[in-house]
Structure formats: structure tokens, C-alpha cells
Amino acid sequence: MEQKEFYTIFTSLKDKVFRYARAILSDVEEAEDVTQDIFERLLLNKNSVLEFNNVESYLIRSTKNLCLDRVKHRNVVLKNSENIKNLSNHVVEPELEQKEMAGMIRTIIDRLPKKQKMIIHLRDVESYNFDEIFDATGIDPNAIRVNLSRARKTVKEELIKTMNYGL
Amino acid sequence: MDYREIKTLLEKYLEGESSIQEEDELKRFFNENENIPEELLFAKKLFRFFGDEKTIEYTKEFEHKKPRRKINLYTLSGIAATLLLALFFVFSNYKTKEKIIYAYINGEAITDINIAKEQTKQILYATSQKISTGIESLNRVGDLMNPELLIKK
CATH class of the missing domain: 1.10.1740.10 (RNA polymerase sigma factor, region 2, helix turn helix motif)
Structure with a gap:
């Protein structure tokens, strides 16, 4: 090269x-x-x-x-680490305090299971089709669809919850 | 596109059954329309987020950090090996060239093993002769053990 x-x-x-x-x-x-x-x-x-x-x-x-x-x-x-509690508090709290929408959505997506997180990113941010997602993750198209659907539904529910809480 | 169509598309989207083209339509719709009913506000926020995410760039330059480190490691281990080898030769040469001093005779160091052996033999021989002459007078000690002989003398 x-x-x-x-x-x-x-x-x-x-x-x-x-x-x-x-x-x-x-x-x-x-x-x-x-x-x-x-x-x-x-x-x-x-x-x-x-x-x-x-x-x-x-x-x-x-x-x-x-x-x-x-x-x-x-x-x-x-x-x-002995300070597991302290550490996890540090990670979560500042993110919740950020009232910025992007921060909240990022947090919601971050809490998704690994597969769902990867798939929703590749699809909804990078606009990969299922074949491309399969190439990148090795997950078969049917499982991709199922995981994608779960991810999107969870994000929707959590986002609505967060928005209502914010109001 | 009216809200009914949008809602249908959103349903498809949530089921993971919408095409990329349909998802583009959703993105466009929510980005272009400001007055979105509250029940669909989440979708506006979400598609806005996805759109913003895609604009994030990696702004750092590529640095040849690791390859350089790797070359350094190779070079370093090469240098180390060479040094070790050189040291080994120097040391083994030094060892063989180094003369072992077997003895000092009249303040002179003897490093030839044959001369040393010869000298040692001579010394041992001279000493033993001296010892054997001295031993004769010791024979009389044996006489002390015999009272009769003592009396006779």
C-alpha cells in the first residue's frame, strides 16, 4: 500500500x-x-x-x-477496584446532569446491550444496510432486525420518559 | 407527507422493517418541520441526534506512533544482542589470554604450567631430603621406649 x-x-x-x-x-x-x-x-x-x-x-x-x-x-x-460504587457514581451523575438532549440520548443508547448498541449506531447514524451490518458484526440479518427493533423501541420509551421527567 | 403516513413509517421504523430510503424520509420530515405534535417530539429529537452524530469528525492527524515504537524496539533489541555478543567475545578472549600465576619464585611470577610443575617437584624433593636427614635422630626416640637399651648405654 x-x-x-x-x-x-x-x-x-x-x-x-x-x-x-x-x-x-x-x-x-x-x-x-x-x-x-x-x-x-x-x-x-x-x-x-x-x-x-x-x-x-x-x-x-x-x-x-x-x-x-x-x-x-x-x-x-x-x-x-475497591471503589466500584464511587466510580459508577462518577460516570453516571454528570451525564444525567447534562440537560443537553444529545447527552441524554447518548446515555440511553449507551445502556443498551452491546449488539443493539452497535446495530443502532451502524444503521441510524451510518445508514448501513443489513448486508453491511452483517459484514461488520457477523450477526445474521434476522437477528439484526430483531435487535434493531428492540434498540429503537427502548430508546423511544426511555427518551419519552426522560423528556416527561424533564418537563 | 401527512402525519398518518409519518406515523405508519415510524411504526415500520420501530419494528426494524423500514428501508434506508424510508428512514431518510423520516429524517428529512422531522428536520424540516418545526411544529411537531408532542407525541412525536421524541422522533424529532432522535433523528436530530442521529443527524448530528453523523457530522462528528475525527480531527486528529494520524501519527506514526506505534510503527516507530516498533522499529525502535527492533533496533534496541538488535543493539542489545550485538552488545551481548561483543561482551561475550571480549570476556572469553580475556579469560583465555589471562595468565594464571602458579607461583612466585624470587618475586617472579611463573605462568607456564610446566615450569611451575618442575619447580614444585624440585622444592618438594629438597624439602623431603631435609626431612629425611632430620628423621635419623628421631630413631632414638624409639630407644626411649626400651629401658634395657637405655641402661646399657
């Missing part, structure tokens, strides 16, 4: 990778870190990646795996 080719891919896909990482991790700094990591890996494995006819789905898949690794690690760190 030429340097130029790499930067073309970086420029066209960096935002998607970053948004996806951010959706899974709900942490901007960590998502930036993952984005950097993903493209470093692309540069290192450039030849094997070129064999994929779809670099985008390869990158989105790698992003998912890397993020889930980090989430796992994070859980271990949390479990090992």
Missing part, C-alpha cells in the same frame, strides 16, 4: 471508525486512541488488508473487536 493510498483510506474512513468506537466505548479520548490504533494496524498489515475487497467493513469489524477488548479490560479493572 502506498503512503498516498493509506491516507486516502484514512481520510475517508477515520470519522466512521471514530464514531463507531465512540458509540461502543462512550468515551471520546478512548475512541481517539482506538482510531489511532486501528489505522496503525492497517499500516502494519497493509498487504493482508488489501486482500479484503471491502476495507471499510474490515476496519469497522476491527474497531468493534478492539473496543470490546477494551470494554472487557475496563470491566476487569473495575472489578478489581
Whole structure:
């Protein structure tokens, strides 16, 4: 892969990778870190990646795996910490205090199960069709539809609750 | 598009059965219309959110952090290995070249093992001769054990 080719891919896909990482991790700094990591890996494995006819789905898949690794690690760190209660209070409270709508919706989506979170992001933010979601997640189209429907319904209910509470 | 159609589309959306095209229509509708009935306000907020999310960009430049670190590691381990090898040779050379001092004779260090052996033999021989001459007078100690002999003398 030429340097130029790499930067073309970086420029066209960096935002998607970053948004996806951010959706899974709900942490901007960590998502930036993952984005950097993903493209470093692309540069290192450039030849094997070129064999994929779809670099985008390869990158989105790698992003998912890397993020889930980090989430796992994070859980271990949390479990090992004595201040689990304090930490979780710190994470949740400032987000609830943010009366900004985006913050609230992000929190609602963040609380969804992993699969639903990934699918609703890929579909409703990135407008992926079911085949593309399948390529990126390995989840079969019927399960995608079920998970997507559950995610959307939960977000709707929670959002209405939050809005009523706010009024 | 009237609200009945929109509601039907929303139902499809919630079931996960709407097409991307239909979802685009929903997004457009809610973004363009300000006066949305309260029961559909959530959809306006939601589609607005999705639209905003898609505009988020990764603003950092790509840095060749890790590859450089990797090269450094390779280089470092290379240097370390070379050093170790060099040290090994220097040390083993030093060991073989280093002369073992077997003895000092008249303040002179003897490093040749054959000369040392020869010298040692000579010293041992000289000492044993001295010892064997001295031993003769010790024979008389045995006489002390025989009172008869003592008396005779």
C-alpha cells in the first residue's frame, strides 16, 4: 500500500471508525486512541488488508473487536477496584446532569446491550444496510432486525420518559 | 407527507422493517418541520441526534506512533544482542589470554604450567631430603621406649 493510498483510506474512513468506537466505548479520548490504533494496524498489515475487497467493513469489524477488548479490560479493572460504587457514581451523575438532549440520548443508547448498541449506531447514524451490518458484526440479518427493533423501541420509551421527567 | 403516513413509517421504523430510503424520509420530515405534535417530539429529537452524530469528525492527524515504537524496539533489541555478543567475545578472549600465576619464585611470577610443575617437584624433593636427614635422630626416640637399651648405654 502506498503512503498516498493509506491516507486516502484514512481520510475517508477515520470519522466512521471514530464514531463507531465512540458509540461502543462512550468515551471520546478512548475512541481517539482506538482510531489511532486501528489505522496503525492497517499500516502494519497493509498487504493482508488489501486482500479484503471491502476495507471499510474490515476496519469497522476491527474497531468493534478492539473496543470490546477494551470494554472487557475496563470491566476487569473495575472489578478489581475497591471503589466500584464511587466510580459508577462518577460516570453516571454528570451525564444525567447534562440537560443537553444529545447527552441524554447518548446515555440511553449507551445502556443498551452491546449488539443493539452497535446495530443502532451502524444503521441510524451510518445508514448501513443489513448486508453491511452483517459484514461488520457477523450477526445474521434476522437477528439484526430483531435487535434493531428492540434498540429503537427502548430508546423511544426511555427518551419519552426522560423528556416527561424533564418537563 | 401527512402525519398518518409519518406515523405508519415510524411504526415500520420501530419494528426494524423500514428501508434506508424510508428512514431518510423520516429524517428529512422531522428536520424540516418545526411544529411537531408532542407525541412525536421524541422522533424529532432522535433523528436530530442521529443527524448530528453523523457530522462528528475525527480531527486528529494520524501519527506514526506505534510503527516507530516498533522499529525502535527492533533496533534496541538488535543493539542489545550485538552488545551481548561483543561482551561475550571480549570476556572469553580475556579469560583465555589471562595468565594464571602458579607461583612466585624470587618475586617472579611463573605462568607456564610446566615450569611451575618442575619447580614444585624440585622444592618438594629438597624439602623431603631435609626431612629425611632430620628423621635419623628421631630413631632414638624409639630407644626411649626400651629401658634395657637405655641402661646399657
